[in-house]
Amino acid sequence: MPPVTPRDAATVMLLRPAGGGPPEGGPPGATDRHGLRVYMLRRRASMAFAAGAYVFPGGSVDPGDADETIPWAGPGAAEWGTRLDAPAELAHALVCAAVRETFEESGVLLAGPDAGTVLATAGDEALEADRRELLAGSLSLAGLLRRRGLVLRSDLLRPWARWITPVTEARRYDTRFFAAALPDGQRARDVSGEADEAVWLEPAAALEAASRGEISLWPPTAVTLGELRACGTVPAALAARRRMTALIPEVMIAEGAAWLTVPEGVEYPL
Numbered sequence: 001m002p003p004v005t006p007r008d009a010a011t012v013m014l015l016r017p018a019g020g021g022p023p024e025g026g027p028p029g030a031t032d033r034h035g036l037r038v039y040m041l042r043r044r045a046s047m048a049f050a051a052g053a054y055v056f057p058g059g060s061v062d063p064g065d066a067d068e069t070i071p072w073a074g075p076g077a078a079e080w081g082t083r084l085d086a087p088a089e090l091a092h093a094l095v096c097a098a099v100r101e102t103f104e105e106s107g108v109l110l111a112g113p114d115a116g117t118v119l120a121t122a123g124d125e126a127l128e129a130d131r132r133e134l135l136a137g138s139l140s141l142a143g144l145l146r147r148r149g150l151v152l153r154s155d156l157l158r159p160w161a162r163w164i165t166p167v168t169e170a171r172r173y174d175t176r177f178f179a180a181a182l183p184d185g186q187r188a189r190d191v192s193g194e195a196d197e198a199v200w201l202e203p204a205a206a207l208e209a210a211s212r213g214e215i216s217l218w219p220p221t222a223v224t225l226g227e228l229r230a231c232g233t234v235p236a237a238l239a240a241r242r243r244m245t246a247l248i249p250e251v252m253i254a255e256g257a258a259w260l261t262v263p264e265g266v267e268y269p270l
Helices: 077-084 088-106 125-136 141-148 203-211 219-231 234-239
Strands: 007-017 036-043 058-060 151-153 158-164 173-181 195-201 250-254 257-261
Touching: 007 088, 007 219, 007 234, 036 088, 036 203, 036 219, 058 088, 077 088, 077 158, 088 125, 088 141, 088 151, 088 173, 125 141, 141 151, 158 219, 173 219, 173 234, 195 203, 203 219, 219 234
Parallel strands: 007 173
Antiparallel strands: 007 036, 007 058, 036 195, 158 173, 250 257
């Protein structure tokens, strides 16, 4: 059968310093030795894609993400096109999708009143009502930002990687991974309804739990966690220089079984 054309998508690794205690809600034995935690959601078993897997907030690009009237601060679409190795129009939509999906799935909004300020959303009931409208499709990202007098802060995002679902899958996504620090005054929480657990995990602890079979990680997530583990701290992760090469796992038949393989040159941490 001919492969399905992948849909453009964005996912965001929300990062925060590890602090002094074990990761909130993390698996037994979790530690802070690598200095950062990343926010992860466990997708409900009923979901059609990546059911039961631990993932970062994200989703497909929506038509509204291409709206050029979205209030914007930070590097523009042309610069993001260079960073993401994509046409400017697509880069604009991917950045908007990253901000929108992060807000929809975690309540964290990478926006502010101006180019130098980040919104503090903790306890804002009116903004939470806006988030529910956005999730329901009755409010666009452009409409939300204009209603609140905010601008999207593209400078808070860092490009990380590009993964494309294998050609053997019925559902395929061309996903750009971004990294962002959790803004001061904001709190991530499971609010989308697509997950049954939301946790802050130290990358090494997540990989160790996956190695023990306690949690499920798809290859792009595992590889990304390995890369975050190597960075060690939030500032180091945000400063990392990344190449946006399209990575496509392949399926091979060997020893009477089907095996999923990561692209050559990619270190698989499990």
